[in-house]
Amino acid sequence: DAKTTQPNSMESNEEEPVHLPCNHSTISGTDYIHWYRQLPSQGPEYVIHGLTSNVNNRMASLAIAEDRKSSTLILHRATLRDAAVYYCILRRFQGAQKLVFGQGTRLTINP
């Protein structure tokens, strides 16, 4: 499985945008980029995914570099409830059904 690299931790202020980076230089053409987050004392939850184009949903936006070797999860206006560990995961379109979780980025939101 291709590997992702994320900062261990980030900090931001409430109601400000947050940009969470992820490097995946060995990504293959059939790898989707998935983001999950884990709120304190809960199981992980899906945030967003993409392949080549930027994506938006009600939770966040995903910006994918043109060469696909990096991506950025964007929370447009962070709230205290967005404090969580964010995982960037590559998942092959076909084949293995597994999600391989790295250490993720622990996001702290200051009031």
Next chain:
Amino acid sequence: DAGVIQSPRHEVTEMGQEVTLRCKPISGHDYLFWYRQTMMRGLELLIYFNNNVPIDDSGMPEDRFSAKMPNASFSTLKIQPSEPRDSAVYFCASRVGAAGGVRGTQYFGPGTRLTVL
């Protein structure tokens, strides 16, 4: 939908005892996954099932661990005998198969926090 249901939410047991964790996946989902999360090793996949059949158990740490899925709405993860190093949070997740969910979204349960004394 109630989501993925796990029981018990907390389990405290003594070393050597048998522990059984239970999971009810979301109705209609045909993949079921068992994960373990510890501070040292993070979130690890133990085993997953497709249509009640175990597909990949390469993450099961040793023979003390076993998992079954007798039907589409129920799965168990059993540890016998339990050891202190098995203390962790165990998550169950489910998803729709490829035909219905290309994006591969997994839905996680709330987890079972296991403490082995």
